[in-house]
Amino acid sequence: MKAIKIYSEQCIGCSLCSLECSITWNNAYGLNDSFIIIKRSDLEGHFEAEVLDSCKRCFKCVKICPSSCIEIVDIQNKFEEVGLDG
Structure with missing residues (x-):
């Protein structure tokens, strides 16, 4: 399964990811209507x-982020890395 990982130390606080999310999923232009909180x-x-x-995992936030601090990760692989795969 795919998920989003945000590297906060690289985030510039522009909130473009949140705005893209709110427009895509809630047909609204506002930070309170997003699945990403900055x-x-x-x-x-x-x-x-x-x-x-x-989060609906559409990954539009990954494409719009100007600082490339958002990436798509494979959750199953992350569980395997720490021994939580069952």
Whole structure:
């Protein structure tokens, strides 16, 4: 199964991923209508990004991200790496 991984340390806080998500899935242009949440970190100039479990995995956020901090990962392979594959 595929999922989204966001490298928050590379995030520039532009919120293009959130806006693309809101337009695609909720026909709305707003950060509150997205499956991706971007918040300003306690560290100046840094951001924290979270993908909600309700993400539809369309991966449009990967294509629109200008800092390439979002990637598609194979969840099964990640479980195998840490010995959680059953």
